[in-house]
Amino acid sequence: MNLNILNGKKHIHFIGIGGSGMYPLAQILHSWGYYLTGSDNNETETLEAVRKLGIPVMLGQRAENIAGADLIVHTAAIMADNPELIAAKASGVPVLERSELLGIVTSKYDNAICICGTHGKTTTTSMAAQILFTAGVDLSAFIGGKLPCIGGSGRAGKSDIMVCESCEFVDTFLKLYPDVAVILNVDADHLDYFGTLENVIKSFHKFAEKASRTVIYNGNDSNTRKAVEGISGKEMITFGNTPDCDYYAAQVQHVSGMETHFIAMHHDKPMGEIVLHVAGIHNVLNAMAAIAAADHAGVPFDAIQKGLCEFRGAGRRFEKVAQVGGITVVDDYAHHPAELTVTLNAAKEMGYRHVWAVFQPFTFSRTAMLLDDFAKALSIADTAVLTDIMGSREKNTYHIFTRNLAEKIPGCVWFPQDETEEPNDTRKYHNFDQVCDYICKHAQPGDLVITLGCGDVYKISRRLAKELPQG
Secondary structure (H helix, E strand, C coil): CCCCCCCCCCEEEEECCCCCCCHHHHHHHHHCCCEEEEEECCCCHHHHHHHHCCCCEEECCCHHHHCCCCEEEECCCCCCCCHHHHHHHHCCCCEEEHHHHHHHHHHCCCEEEEEECCCCHHHHHHHHHHHHHHCCCCCEEEEEEEEHHHCEEEECCCCCEEEEECCCHHHHHHHCCCCEEEECCCCCCCHHHHCCHHHHHHHHHHHHHHCCCEEEEECCCHHHHHHCCCCCCCEEEEEECCCCCCEEEEEEEEEECCEEEEEEEECCEEEEEEEECCCCHHHHHHHHHHHHHHHHCCCCHHHHHHHHHHCCCCCCCCEEEEEECCEEEEEECCCCHHHHHHHHHHHHCCCCCCEEEEECCECHHHHHHCHHHHHHHHCCCCEEEECCCECCCCCCCCCCCHHHHHCCCCCCEECCCCCCCCCCCCCCCCCHHHHHHHHHHHCCCCCEEEEECCCCCHHHHHHHHHHCCCC
8 A cells, every 4th residue: 555645636536425434534645735625425424514515526436426536435335436536546546545644644753552352442542532532642543333422433633543443344454454453352353354353363463463663452362362472572561350450440440321440550550530421331441442442542540530531422432312101212233242242231131121123133144154143142231132133234145134033032022024035225224113002002111222233223212212102
């Protein structure tokens, strides 16, 4: 990759500028003085925020939109037959996919803290960003979810510190240039690409090797320990929940609701008490990773305490959507069995009368390959309610249907689909109408309804906020 490709460029055009992964890059490049233009197909809050920066945006993607640009960036979601992308590739102007530009951007910071892991990376990146922001650090940030304190998924700062969520999907994170690599955990996911868990571990090993100075990793996760075996020439720092880690949580107490207290320890010495307002023991581990990264960056502990105390979660991470008629509605991005397990265990510990897990399986490959694991995780809820599988980028060559998962979960509620037709993403709600109607008729005061998945299942939580009986 040519790390100097930005040199001499004046006008950069973004195809799909309203994407959550494009907006932070637009913010940063705009702050560096480049003239930006962009296009997108739909009006969104993000597009409105782009325009407020003074960046012209064209609705609709047409060949003429690229006029005058000397560098063009597009998201991976842009299809090959998109007329604007076709024109870009035929123009002779350099064209970058979004992840390539993100890699170039990380290379420009002297302290790029890149946070990866199969689970928890958005929450931990958000925690680290909140700590630094609260401490007065003028950081730049790239996050896979919205963080209220910075007003979105990204931030352009003037310091040399960048906090960057780093995704392993199709080895995207290997395009980044971390100074500090944080590895939260390593699990079997995206097996349609990686094939085996061993290949996943090898990719995380390559990511750790890319760190210029430091690797901060989960000392309690066996797959993560395998991933960092043989790494040399860097400072190696562990976090976890046992005293054999450099940073660890002690005296963990679930106080009430989403509040948890614990003592942050460093080399067996108490740093002080942390008060968290996000649920689950998994978030204690996420917090310890953020604490280790912030302490390594020189943030005083009182600022770490304040930042974590003020943190109320990132968008779609156990996000409280509404409380209607005594029923609490929460939305969460969990889409892998391990994520569902920790999220539903946390929900069950919170004292609700009945926990409803409304789950949208995402991709046929993941559903087929991890079917029994999904069934075991979803059985933690008092009642699991399933939507159709959202195929996203895939064809259903696995011949897998929601029925195959539902039949493995005791008491599961699902709505039979016509299996003579392939499930597709063109239907408006993937039987969301039936799911909403069922929950509205059966949920009672004192219940928790949690929508789960990385597709568009969040729409159900928003609908329930409007449609649940007021009591």
